[in-house]
Amino acid sequence: MQIRQPIVVVLGHVDSGKTSLLDRIRGTGVQGREAGGITQHIGASFLPTETIKETCGPLYKKLQESENQVPGILVIDTPGHEVFTNLRARGGSAADIAILVVDVNRGFQPQTNESLKILQSRKVPFVVALNKCDQISGWRKSDTKFITQAIKEQDQFIQTDLDQKIYDVVGTLSVLGYQSEAFYRVKDFKSEIAIVPISARSGVGIPELLAVLVGLTQQYLQKRLDQKEKESRGIVLEVNEEIGLGHTANIILIDGSIKKTDTIVVAKRDSVIITKPKAILLPKPLDEMRDPRDKFKPVQSVDAAAGLKIASPDLEGVLPGSTLYIASNEDDVKKYTKLIESE
Numbered sequence: 001m002q003i004r005q006p007i008v009v010v011l012g013h014v015d016s017g018k019t020s021l022l023d024r025i026r027g028t029g030v031q032g033r034e035a036g037g038i039t040q041h042i043g044a045s046f047l048p049t050e051t052i053k054e055t056c057g058p059l060y061k062k063l064q065e066s067e068n069q070v071p072g073i074l075v076i077d078t079p080g081h082e083v084f085t086n087l088r089a090r091g092g093s094a095a096d097i098a099i100l101v102v103d104v105n106r107g108f109q110p111q112t113n114e115s116l117k118i119l120q121s122r123k124v125p126f127v128v129a130l131n132k133c134d135q136i137s138g139w140r141k142s143d144t145k146f147i148t149q150a151i152k153e154q155d156q157f158i159q160t161d162l163d164q165k166i167y168d169v170v171g172t173l174s175v176l177g178y179q180s181e182a183f184y185r186v187k188d189f190k191s192e193i194a195i196v197p198i199s200a201r202s203g204v205g206i207p208e209l210l211a212v213l214v215g216l217t218q219q220y221l222q223k224r225l226d227q228k229e230k231e232s233r234g235i236v237l238e239v240n241e242e243i244g245l246g247h248t249a250n251i252i253l254i255d256g257s258i259k260k261t262d263t264i265v266v267a268k269r270d271s272v273i274i275t276k277p278k279a280i281l282l283p284k285p286l287d288e289m290r291d292p293r294d295k296f297k298p299v300q301s302v303d304a305a306a307g308l309k310i311a312s313p314d315l316e317g318v319l320p321g322s323t324l325y326i327a328s329n330e331d332d333v334k335k336y337t338k339l340i341e342s343e
């Protein structure tokens with residue numbers, strides 16, 4: 001078995017802390033540069049194995065015991081503002097697994113529910129990150145990055161308060177048909193949704209969040225991630241015109257690979273585009289595609305899963321959200337053209 005990176009979508013209500021969580025893991029400052037602190041595009045970034053290892057610390061050992069260790073993670077950041085339903089849905093449609101971010105002091109909010117519906121309709125498994133624990137009134141700062149330890153260091157009334165907030169989420173999820181529990185009380189990760197209290201600000205709980213996420217992926221998603229006999233395809237996030245590059249498409253390569261010699265087959269409003277990439281550009285690991293620290297690197301080929309940019313004059317007019325097929329021979333070009341025409 002040769003498994004690819006899982007695609008992890010981060011969903012939740014506006015300002016619940018999705019971008020801040022990713023900034024904390026990547027060591028970036030994307031959120032601080034957003035207009036009004038509001039995410040308005042889908043982002044993607046690659047977390048290499050070293051980052052998972054560093055973030056999880058001693059918890060990484062357990063993950064290493066798996067026969068199918070994930071070669072990193074591709075995370076997709078989505079906007080929580082109510083007007084961006086289509087972007088959340090687009091993120092959800094590419095995802096293998098999700099992090100549903102909930103503000104611990106606010107509980108479920110309208111776009112939390114909407115995000116959950118997106119996951120439900122696509123049968124995407126998820127974990128809940130109960131964020132902003134540092135804002136629980138009376139919460140004591142501590143040095144540990146492990147939430148199980150940090151909880152023990154809180155006064156009893158804070159522990160009780162946190163439990164109450166967790167049970168509010170458990171109650172809400174139960175009405176929606178899910179069994180859930182604080183991750184340290186979960187007995188069966190297949191039937192119960194894990195709730196992980198975290199703080200994107202202090203970093204507490206993030207080792208456990210990532211360990212639970214990767215653990216679930218390695219245990220339950222190998223088949224989906226196995227690249228044997230998978231067709232090469234991706235999803236278009238955005239189409240832009242860029243200085244020096246002309247028309248470009250930011251895409252998430254979901255399965256397979258893309259080479260400069262391959263042919264791209266993708267739908268336009270009322271035609272099918274068949275084109276070769278003029279350039280394939282890859283962001284650096286840990287760089288957010290929509291706000292990179294470094295220049296994208298021109299490459300000859302990329303294996304899934306990855307966020308990347310394709311330059312080609314023919315991409316003008318491609319609709320974001322479209323599936324993009326990658327053909328390595330004439331038969332595949334014909335097959336994908338037919339497929340698109342029949343949709």
Ligand code: GTP
Pocket residue numbers: 012013014015016017018019020021031037038039078079080081131132133134135198199200201202
């Ligand atoms: P949208 O993408 O616009 O939906 O927001 P978001 O979910 O990405 O939230 P964002 O990261 O923009 O954070 C919103 C605000 O909450 C910012 O001011 C963050 O600094 C703050 N914030 C995020 N996480 C935490 C946390 O754990 N603790 C505290 N105290 N503040 C946080």
Ligand code: MG
Pocket residue numbers: 018019020038039077078079080
């Ligand atoms: Mg954001």
Ligand code: NA
Pocket residue numbers: 014015016037038039
């Ligand atoms: Na925000």
